Amino acid sequence: MITLQDVAKRAGVAPITVSRVVNNSGYVALEVRQRVQRAIADLGYVPNTLARSLRSRQTNTLALILTDITNPFFTTVARGVEDAASDAGFMVIFCNTDERESEEEKYLRMLLQKRVDGILLVPARSGAHSLPLIQQQGTAVVVLDRRVENAQVDVVRCDSEEAACELGRLLLSLGHTEIVLLAGPPGVSTSEDRIAGFRRALAEAGMPLRGRILHGEFTQESGYMMAEQVLALTPRPTALFAANNFIAIGAFKALEEQGIRVPEEMALVAFDDIPPSLVIAPFLTVASQPAYAMGQKAVERLLQRLRNEGPEECQEILLPTELILRRSSGEKRA
Amino acid sequence: MITLQDVAKRAGVAPITVSRVVNNSGYVALEVRQRVQRAIADLGYVPNTLARSLRSRQTNTLALILTDITNPFFTTVARGVEDAASDAGFMVIFCNTDERESEEEKYLRMLLQKRVDGILLVPARSGAHSLPLIQQQGTAVVVLDRRVENAQVDVVRCDSEEAACELGRLLLSLGHTEIVLLAGPPGVSTSEDRIAGFRRALAEAGMPLRGRILHGEFTQESGYMMAEQVLALTPRPTALFAANNFIAIGAFKALEEQGIRVPEEMALVAFDDIPPSLVIAPFLTVASQPAYAMGQKAVERLLQRLRNEGPEECQEILLPTELILRRSSGEKRA
DNA sequence: TTGTAAGCGTTATCAC
C-alpha cells in the first residue's frame, strides 16, 4: 500500500508537506504543491482515513439507527439523511433494529467503537435505554420520529398526538360513532401519542371509550390480525383508524377477504402516507409526515452540535403533518 | 476518553493483556481476565476500532453503492445486504448515486480512503469506470443487479434478457401486435438487456421492430412522459411494456389522466414488483426479481472473497425472476 | 513556507 511517506520521498519533501497538499491546509509553494500532486498521481496514492481519524478524532461518518428501512416512511427519512450528510461530506452507516432494543444496543456499541461523529436514533422504545450509553461516551445524538422519556436530547419529530386527533375528528365529523384504533406496540411514543390523540378527539365529542383500541405491531401482519378481531365485534364498527401505513394495508386485506367494501361498509384512515411514486391509484386517507425533511432537519441539527453552533439547550423540532383526504375515509354518513 | 492503557493500569497488567481479554485471543488466566473485565466495567471502556483497524487492516465495514434507496427494489436489496452483513459482524455504509457516474466516483474515493473491507456496487453505467479504481486498490468488490463490460468481477443479478422476453411473449400471446417498450437509459445493462429480450420475443413471432422502443429514465416522471408520447401515435398501441416499476406507475398515471382504461384499452406489464406490504390492491403484471436474496447472495460472495474461500475465478450468479400475472395485462384479445 | 518530533490507541512480534 502506498503511504503518505512514499509520496513524500518521491516528491522530495517532508510527510507533513504532503499532508498539507492533500488537505489543502497551511502554506505550500505552488511549485512544491505541483511536485507533490504529480507524485500522488504517479503512485496512485489513496489517503488512509483511519490513520487520519485516529489522530484528528473525526471520522466524518454518521449513523442512522432505525427500525426497518423497508418501511417507505423510513426509506424516505434515510434518503433525506443521506443527502444532507453527503452535502456536508459525511457518510452514513445504516442499522435496522426491527423494533428490538437488544439490536439497538448491539449496533450502538459497534458504532461507538467505530467512533462515528454522530448518531441519528429512532429509539425502539421510549425508555431509550441506549441514550445514556451514547451521551456518556460524548457522542453527538439526535432522536428522530419518536419521543424519549426523561432525556436531555434534541428530537426531530411530528406531533402525532395532534395529527391523530385530527384524523379522529375527521371520522367523527363523517358521522362515525363506532371507531376502532388499530394501534402499534405499547412503549413506543408514536403509538402512544396516536392513541392519546384519538382519545382526545373522542373526549371532545363527549364519546365514551371502551374496547376501542387494539394493540399490535407496526406491521402488515398485525394490521391483518387486528382487523380480523374487529370484524368479530358486534355491533360491527364502521370505521378503522390504522396507526401506520403497514397496519392500514394489512387491515385492508383482511376486509377485502371478508368481502367488506372500503369505504362503503368500513371507512379507513391511517398514519403515514405511501409515496406517490409507489402507488397506482392513491386511495388511503392519511396523516402524512414529511419524512424527507425529518431526515434533513435531524442531520442539520446533528451537524450544528458537531460544530458547536446553534442553540445550546436541547430542542424539540416539530414538523407539520398534512391531512390528505382520499377515498378510503368515505362520505358523510346518513 | 478511556483507553486500553487506562484499563491496563487499573488492572495492573500490560496493555496487550487487556487486548487479549477484549478480543478473546491468546491465553489469559481466569483471575487476570476477571480483574481486567472489572476494570473495563469500572472505567466504562469502549475499544477504539479505528486504532484496531489501522493495525489489523480490517474495518469490518462494507459499502453498498446503489442508484436510489427510495426504489423499493433497492430498498429490499439493501435490507438483504444489511441483514447478511450484520450476521457476519459487518456494518454497512449506503450511498445513492442517482445513476450518476460522477457521484459514484466521488463516493468510491471516500470509501477507499475509509478502507472498507468490501464494496457492493450497482454501477451507474455498464462502462463501470470506477471498477478499476477499486480493484487497483485491492479492495474486494461484487457487482449487483447489472452487468459490466470487460471486467473480471463477481456479479449477482437476474437474467433481464430472458425475463423481458417472457413478458414480451406474454403480450404477444394475448394477441397484442402494437406494443411499445418504455425503456430506461442507454448504457445501463438492465435497460439494454430488457430491450434485447423484448426484441427477441418480437423476432420469434416474426414481427418487425420499428418505433417500438422509447428511451427514458427509470423514474415515474419519465414513465409519464413516455406514455404521453405513445398516446400521440397512430394507430395507438394496445400494450405497454415498462422497463421498471417506476416507469409503469408514471405511465399508468398518464393513461389515467387521458381516461384510457387499463387493461381494457391498454395492457401494461412491467419489470420489478412492488412489495405486497406497500400495495392495497396488487394490479400490475410483472417480472419480479428476488431483491432480498440478491442482497444476501452478493454479501455472501463478498465475504467469501474476504476470507479467500469459494471459487477463485469470477462468477456470474444469476437468480431467477418470477412472472406474476395480475390484472394489468388483461385478457386475450379477440 | 517547510520541517522535526511526538503521539493518536491499538496489535504483531518476539521474548521471558
Place this chain on the structure above:
DNA sequence: GTGATAACGCTTACAA
C-alpha cells in the same frame, strides 16, 4: 501465561 517494543499512517505542536 504475560509483557516489552515497535509499528500501523497520519496530524498536532512547535521550530526553523
